[in-house]
Amino acid sequence: xxxxxxxxxxxxxEGKAFGxxxxxxxxxxxxxxxxxxxxxxxxxxxxxxxxxxxxxxIGNYGINLEDLESQGIMAKGLIVREVCEVSSNxxxxxxxxxxxxxxxxxxxxxxxxxxLTRIIRLRGAMKGIITTRTLEQNEIESFFKGYDNHDAVYxxxxxxxxxxxxxxxxxxxVMDYGIKRNILRxxxxxxxxxxxxxxxxxxxxxxxxxxxxxxxxxxxxxxxxLDEIVGEVSALIGEVPVVGICLGHQLIGRAMGGxxxxxxxxxxxxxxPVKDLRTNRVTITSQNHGYHVSTLPEGxxxxxxxxxxxxxxxxxHRQLPVYSVQFHPEASPGPVDSDYxxxxxxxYAK
Numbered sequence: 001x002x003x004x005x006x007x008x009x010x011x012x013x014e015g016k017a018f019g020x021x022x023x024x025x026x027x028x029x030x031x032x033x034x035x036x037x038x039x040x041x042x043x044x045x046x047x048x049x050x051x052x053x054x055x056x057x058i059g060n061y062g063i064n065l066e067d068l069e070s071q072g073i074m075a076k077g078l079i080v081r082e083v084c085e086v087s088s089n090x091x092x093x094x095x096x097x098x099x100x101x102x103x104x105x106x107x108x109x110x111x112x113x114x115x116l117t118r119i120i121r122l123r124g125a126m127k128g129i130i131t132t133r134t135l136e137q138n139e140i141e142s143f144f145k146g147y148d149n150h151d152a153v154y155x156x157x158x159x160x161x162x163x164x165x166x167x168x169x170x171x172x173x174v175m176d177y178g179i180k181r182n183i184l185r186x187x188x189x190x191x192x193x194x195x196x197x198x199x200x201x202x203x204x205x206x207x208x209x210x211x212x213x214x215x216x217x218x219x220x221x222x223x224x225x226l227d228e229i230v231g232e233v234s235a236l237i238g239e240v241p242v243v244g245i246c247l248g249h250q251l252i253g254r255a256m257g258g259x260x261x262x263x264x265x266x267x268x269x270x271x272x273p274v275k276d277l278r279t280n281r282v283t284i285t286s287q288n289h290g291y292h293v294s295t296l297p298e299g300x301x302x303x304x305x306x307x308x309x310x311x312x313x314x315x316x317h318r319q320l321p322v323y324s325v326q327f328h329p330e331a332s333p334g335p336v337d338s339d340y341x342x343x344x345x346x347x348y349a350k
Contacts, residue, residue, distance in 0.1 A: 007028065018097045036333020042069045058096065060088065108130050153221055158196055207236070216243070241321035249326050270333045293326070297315075301315065313325060
C-alpha cells in the first residue's frame with residue numbers, strides 16, 4: 001500500500017506502508033546503528049518519536065522477544081530504506097512486519113532515508129506524519145497541533161514500586177523515567193537489591209526506604225518539562241549518593257543549577273565515540289538523546305566528552321557523591337565498552 005511521510009516543513013517522502021496501517025505523528029529522528037532495531041523500537045526513550053534507520057536493510061534477523069527493552073514498542077513509527085520480509089536467524093520468533101502489526105505501529109519502507117537524514121541533519125529534528133491517506137491541509141495542521149510529548153516520562157514509567165534482587169546486596173533506588181530492561185539486568189548482575197519507583201515519587205518516600213544509592217534512569221522528552229521531578233532530584237542530592245544516565249544526567253544538571261539545551265538532530269545510534277578525560281581512553285557508546293547539559297553546574301567536573309561535537313557526556317561533583325553520563329553504558333543495542341561504569345556507579349553507594 002502506498003504511504004507517505006509529511007514533514008512539518010512541508011516536504012513529502014513517498015513510500016510503502018508495512019506493519020499496521022494507522023496514521024501516526026511524532027518527532028522524526030534518525031538512528032545510525034546497523035543493528036538493534038528491536039531494542040530501539042522498545043526503548044522508552046523513543047516514546048513520541050518516529051525513528052528513521054540510516055542503515056539501508058532492516059529486519060533481516062527478525063524479532064526475538066527475549067531481547068526487548070520494555071513491554072512493547074514505544075516508538076510512534078519506523079522509517080526504513082528497505083524492509084526485509086523474510087528473516088534469517090536461529091533465534092527469530094517473528095518478522096518485523098508482524099511485530100509492528102501486533103503493536104499497532106506503522107512502518108514506511110522504500111524511502112530515500114539518506115536524503116531524509118541529510119534534511120534532519122541540516123534543519124533539525126521536526127514533526128512528521130506517516131499516512132496512507134491524502135490529507136487536506138487542515139488535517140495536517142490538526143495532526144501537528146495535536147502532538148504533545150510533554151508528559152511522556154509519566155506515560156512510560158511504572159505505576160507502583162517494583163522490587164528485584166535477593167535481599168543481601170546494595171540497596172539501589174531506581175527512578176524510572178523510561179528505564180531499559182538491560183539497566184536493571186546490569187545492576188542485578190552486580191548483586192544489587194533494586195526498588196524501581198514511579199517517576200512522580202517524592203524524594204521523602206525514597207529516602208524513607210534508606211537506599212544506599214539512587215539511580216536516575218534514561219527516558220523520553222525535554223528535561224525542561226520536568227520541573228517537579230527536578231525538584232525531587234534536588235532534594236535527594238546531598239542526602240544519598242545519586243548517579244544517572246541520559247535523561248537522569250540532564251536532570252542532575254538542572255537540579256544543580258546547570259542548563260540543558262536541545263541538539264539540532266540529537267545523538268542516536270550505537271557507534272558514538274566518547275572520550276574518558278580521566279584515562280584518555282575512547283570508547284564506542286550507545287546513545288539516544290535529543291538534549292544535553294549545555295551549561296555545567298557549579299562544583300562539577302567534566303569526565304567524558306563526545307568526540308563528534310565535544311558536548312558533555314559525563315560529569316561528577318567534586319565534593320558530593322553525584323556522578324552521571326549522557327550515554328547508555330548498558331548498551332542493548334551496541335557495544336559493551338562502557339559497562340565498567342556500573343561498577344563505578346555502585347562504588348558510590350554508601
